[in-house]
Amino acid sequence: MSILAVGSIAFDSISTPSGRVENVLGGSATYFSLAASYFAPVRVVAVVGEDFTAEHENVLKKRGVDTRGIERATGKTFRWGGTYAENLNEAKTDFTHLNVFEQFQPHLPREYRDAEFLFLGNIHPALQAAVRRELDRVQLTGGDTMNFWIQGTRKELGETLKLVDVLLINDGEAKMLAGDTSLPRAAHRVLAMGPKALVLKHGEYGATIFFREGAFGIGHHPFRAPALPIEEVQDPTGAGDSFAGGFMGYIASQEQLNREVLKRALFYGGVMGSFAVERFGTERLQTLTREEIDARFQVFRELTHLE
């Protein structure tokens, strides 16, 4: 079944120890959509400016992404610049020009309203909630957020968390959201805020999914997927959204939602994240094949599999 993704489209200027690129296509909706497109049909809702050309749109269209929900506004597309130091753990933001993104109000095309899978990328939690409330056939909502919203829009975020089935955030965000430096304790506190499941992304150490007791009828034992030790990470930008795309995409491609599907989804999330960081921007996500993806899934599986 198809997935509706709401988020940002951006032009990124990125410096890492491996090099530098300027104004390459990025944004949460872009990374998510490309990654998810290998598993299920994707529809995207975002806003761009007049500098967003047919060539840019074709990056998404070539992967079959439905771009009718991309709104063209007067002005420039969201631009972000960041620099990663040697350890690649976190980007130092060089600049953020919100441009048309500042006034973003997601408009859902009529054709999108039967969406059954929804991903709420990292935008203002009030907008995330508004999108969710417009849809009445959604089976599963995935969501992301970040420190900026956790600190600045706590109340709105609290409302949104009640509408999100699976929240996907990183360890630092979970600790900040829960106000607890113990990761497992933080996980349980976040689950008490609303989500049925919480995916914690540990960067190069993989990811863990925690379940609220009784959620999805599958017990509450956590499950962990590894990340591949990659020697040459060129650009970590978009790894988290690519993870979410693999995770949600795999779920949407399955007929049932059970524990085994969620486990495999966590592995596919890691797989798509690992591809994303191999090249700058979305380059690697544009030209993958499902065979390459499944081959890496097997590598991930072997990485922790006991006979």
Next chain:
Amino acid sequence: MSILAVGSIAFDSISTPSGRVENVLGGSATYFSLAASYFAPVRVVAVVGEDFTAEHENVLKKRGVDTRGIERATGKTFRWGGTYAENLNEAKTDFTHLNVFEQFQPHLPREYRDAEFLFLGNIHPALQAAVRRELDRVQLTGGDTMNFWIQGTRKELGETLKLVDVLLINDGEAKMLAGDTSLPRAAHRVLAMGPKALVLKHGEYGATIFFREGAFGIGHHPFRAPALPIEEVQDPTGAGDSFAGGFMGYIASQEQLNREVLKRALFYGGVMGSFAVERFGTERLQTLTREEIDARFQVFRELTHLE
């Protein structure tokens, strides 16, 4: 087959957010021996002072550890004090009184000289090398080290690394030793220094074993074991040595050394580390049963196992 462990015996005074203990039995040889004792016979070589009583020795003897290699010297036993902050990641050392450990020269009892498995705990690398060179039937040598030796005794450590088959260190130590902030690159650089395999301990994220190409005849793909998300870590002291004890103990208990054995050993390492941190000092390691250990092994396996 039995394991010979060389390392420290200490009395630790530890503060964590869960509480405080004073002068409890600790040290690398102690944690290692107790953890390994659930898998294979253990012989220990260490030095203690006059304050080390029969009661202390009985903690090891009750677990069947051969204590004939514990030398009694005039003076006090090594004492260490440390405080863990809320995140429990690293201890701030309050004091280090080396006492009799300062002049430690490992003496191997004649009965220990047929040792086939050897663990070189975190002591001066020149002493580690001397112990290894005294033994001529060793099949597998495991070793540990720390930042202090990496920075202060680099040359001696380089010689020791050529004698160690499996080096077990944490991520920060590997990065320092290799002079590289990329973990997989650091791993390969460390392997080029001598060890056939490198176990990187990632704390709450588990551990990864990297192999030198051709080592053990098992290919060079890394393998990763998860760690259990534990809500209440009481005291992280000794987790690394307990990991090493589970890892080496399981290997010594097996007839063959192959890839599957090394994989399971990595899981058993994580299992013993997870038990160690549940209580202060060695308390939890003193009263385990093999059934409890194997039950947790299954939990660890389930944590990442895909059907």
